[in-house]
Amino acid sequence: MPGRLAEGLAALDGAGLRRVRRTLDGPQGPSARVDGREVANFSSNDYLGLANHPRLRAAAHAAIDAYGVGSGASPLVSGHSRAHEEAESRFARFVGLPRALLFASGYAANLGVLAALCDRHAEIFGDRLNHACLHDGAILSRATYTRVRHLDLEGLGRALAASKAPVKVIATDTVFSMDGDVAPLPQLVALADAHDAWLLLDDAHGIGVLGSTGRGSLEHFAIASPRILYMATLGKALGGYGAFVAGPGEAVEWLLQRSRTLVYSTALPPMAAAVASAAMQVIEEEPERVARLRARIGEFRAAAQRQGLRLLPSETAIQPLVVGEPAPAMRAHERLLERGFLVPAIRPPTVPEGTARLRISLCADHSRSGVEDLAASIAASLGP
Numbered sequence: 001m002p003g004r005l006a007e008g009l010a011a012l013d014g015a016g017l018r019r020v021r022r023t024l025d026g027p028q029g030p031s032a033r034v035d036g037r038e039v040a041n042f043s044s045n046d047y048l049g050l051a052n053h054p055r056l057r058a059a060a061h062a063a064i065d066a067y068g069v070g071s072g073a074s075p076l077v078s079g080h081s082r083a084h085e086e087a088e089s090r091f092a093r094f095v096g097l098p099r100a101l102l103f104a105s106g107y108a109a110n111l112g113v114l115a116a117l118c119d120r121h122a123e124i125f126g127d128r129l130n131h132a133c134l135h136d137g138a139i140l141s142r143a144t145y146t147r148v149r150h151l152d153l154e155g156l157g158r159a160l161a162a163s164k165a166p167v168k169v170i171a172t173d174t175v176f177s178m179d180g181d182v183a184p185l186p187q188l189v190a191l192a193d194a195h196d197a198w199l200l201l202d203d204a205h206g207i208g209v210l211g212s213t214g215r216g217s218l219e220h221f222a223i224a225s226p227r228i229l230y231m232a233t234l235g236k237a238l239g240g241y242g243a244f245v246a247g248p249g250e251a252v253e254w255l256l257q258r259s260r261t262l263v264y265s266t267a268l269p270p271m272a273a274a275v276a277s278a279a280m281q282v283i284e285e286e287p288e289r290v291a292r293l294r295a296r297i298g299e300f301r302a303a304a305q306r307q308g309l310r311l312l313p314s315e316t317a318i319q320p321l322v323v324g325e326p327a328p329a330m331r332a333h334e335r336l337l338e339r340g341f342l343v344p345a346i347r348p349p350t351v352p353e354g355t356a357r358l359r360i361s362l363c364a365d366h367s368r369s370g371v372e373d374l375a376a377s378i379a380a381s382l383g384p
Contacts (some may be wrong), residue, residue, distance in 0.1 A: 016325075016327050016347070017326055022035065022342075029041065029049065030370065032342060040341045042343045043344045043359075046239060047317040047362070048289045048363070049289065055282055056279055058278075059278035066083075067081055073267065074267060075256075075267045076263055079266055083271075084267060084268070087273035092246050094215060095215055095246055096219075097247055098247070099248070102244060102267070103259075104261070104266075105233070106231060108262075111133060112255065113200055114134075114138055114140070114141045114169065115140060118167060122141070122166070122167035123146060123169075125146050125147075125171070126147050126171045128148065129150045130171065131173055131202060131204070134172075138171065143169075169197060169200055170192055170200070171200040171202070172199075172202065173205070174206040174216070177205055179318070180314025180318030181312070182210070182315075185201070185217055189225045192225070199225065203217045207232035207237055207238065208283060208290070209290075213290065226248050229245060231243060238276060241268070244276075290364070297316070299368050299372065300360070300375060317361060318361060323356050326347040328356075329356035335381035339380075343374075360374070
């Protein structure tokens, strides 16, 4: 058996697919210290620059002083503190939904929601480019799992119409994490209505980015529906860790009773809940952060066009440049690092074969000159 693992690792090496962690010293930010060297950081999902914000740090310190560092139990035993309760209430107000629950992570949230809603008699319909946690959640739920082509509304409609399942769930990313494109939520709500289905939205990369005030995809599209269960992570634009699921009161109560990843997990540290509350307050009181992020997105895309770079059509903080095979993507990554830019090369199985890419992540705290320099450096780093 150990020999098979060694063979598997050797195969990854041969295909240029083995992943290696880099160790950072210091906090997340527009720059990072990697292997003892300061580089411009275009790899982080800290889209609004909140991961090291002084108000979030102060909230964490205050919560540690008030509650200690651990929750001690699951939320239904004795792990649900006042900090958790306040964060859930605040998030529900923030996204305009009746009620919310805190989960340990976005991965745990999606697994928990799908397993609580579905059994072997249900059917889940998922976009092929959904995040791994939606795929895994669908499989682990024991429901029939039907995957449809990326953003294929006609195909999804046909699959829904053909289904005889008593419970149907449409599950989708709102912003697709490797392409940066946005799901057509109004049309998905219409399909959910037409076929009596739940609509599970993973807004991990939309919260803090989409919407006129950064409240996410629901604000962006100005939609509301009692069929929507809305998940957003705290570890990206909100700067901390954990996740919320929000939706109709009865549905959220069912998740509280039956979501195994919530019922059987120790509650998030109160510190994480307090940081989430502080992040939402900062977004409300510092709207210029969302505006700065949007400015950087436009400036980078304009600079990339001037350099002849063919980015995927994303208007979000995720700006992918498809290179093709893993080896040239890794060469570009290493050359950029030599020039002082940390830009990850994303390879299969995270993305489909033949679509290895540079995944550029933009942050409100980047500068215009910084994103323009990045575009020029990417152009210089491509090629043999």
